[in-house]
Amino acid sequence: MPTIGISMIAHNEERQIANALKSAAFADDIVVVNCESIDKTAEIVKGFEKVRLFDRPNNKNLNVNKSFGFEQLKTDWIFYLDPDEIITPELAEEIKTVINSDAKHVAYRLPRKNIFFGRWLAHGSQYPDTQLRLFKRGHAAFANQHVHEMLKVDGSTGNLQQPFEHHPYPEIADYLRKMIFYTGFQAEFWHNSGLSAGIFNTLRHLFFRPYFRFLRRYLLKQGFRDGWQGFVAAAGDAFQNVFSYARFLELRSRK
Numbered sequence: 001m002p003t004i005g006i007s008m009i010a011h012n013e014e015r016q017i018a019n020a021l022k023s024a025a026f027a028d029d030i031v032v033v034n035c036e037s038i039d040k041t042a043e044i045v046k047g048f049e050k051v052r053l054f055d056r057p058n059n060k061n062l063n064v065n066k067s068f069g070f071e072q073l074k075t076d077w078i079f080y081l082d083p084d085e086i087i088t089p090e091l092a093e094e095i096k097t098v099i100n101s102d103a104k105h106v107a108y109r110l111p112r113k114n115i116f117f118g119r120w121l122a123h124g125s126q127y128p129d130t131q132l133r134l135f136k137r138g139h140a141a142f143a144n145q146h147v148h149e150m151l152k153v154d155g156s157t158g159n160l161q162q163p164f165e166h167h168p169y170p171e172i173a174d175y176l177r178k179m180i181f182y183t184g185f186q187a188e189f190w191h192n193s194g195l196s197a198g199i200f201n202t203l204r205h206l207f208f209r210p211y212f213r214f215l216r217r218y219l220l221k222q223g224f225r226d227g228w229q230g231f232v233a234a235a236g237d238a239f240q241n242v243f244s245y246a247r248f249l250e251l252r253s254r255k
Helices: 017-023 041-046 062-072 089-099 172-192 199-220 223-254
Strands: 004-010 029-035 051-056 077-080 107-110 112-116 131-136 157-159 164-169
Touching (some): 004 017, 004 062, 004 089, 017 029, 017 041, 029 062, 041 051, 051 062, 062 077, 112 223, 164 172, 172 223
Parallel strands (some): 004 029, 004 077, 029 051, 107 157, 112 164
Antiparallel strands (some): 077 131, 107 131
């Protein structure tokens, strides 16, 4: 019978990681890579008997430690889960059914429900937010070049029907904290890639791209139907590009 392992990385996730681990209890093996947490993350993880805990430096490119977690699993299948995500019972059953029925594909995509400040965002390009998370061991990997890169799959890819939940921002403060992290990484990536700070890129990243992203998500994709949370999500997505480029310009002026 094929086995399933779940990999997770965590940095100061004491508020949410227990729920993620509980939802992963159906798996045959669970690996958590603790990335220099200074809160009770490690203590909470150690309270789960099935979970194996590893300590690693908190690399800014999160995919480096995700790859390390994959390498620790010897199961036939691997599912990557973030500490702020939850596998529903319905999805757990679908995963078990697929891997135990001579799966036709080596990897599977599935929908994700993004829940911002307590509300599921069903519009504004926030759903289905398809993610590639389930794959046969040895058939998918990250290039480890960018924090938002996709898994590269060696073989065919299918689709699961049941969604999993994503609770990235329980509070506004969480949103701002993560925006600081992601804009900093993007700024460094652009700087190291040799991005030009000419007039074209400046207009593109400070005006045109943010404007059209907000227009598309909030109006064309009806983000306004998700209340004030939908507005904050659309505006935040637009301004994240502005802040990333501003931090790129700041970084460039210092070096």
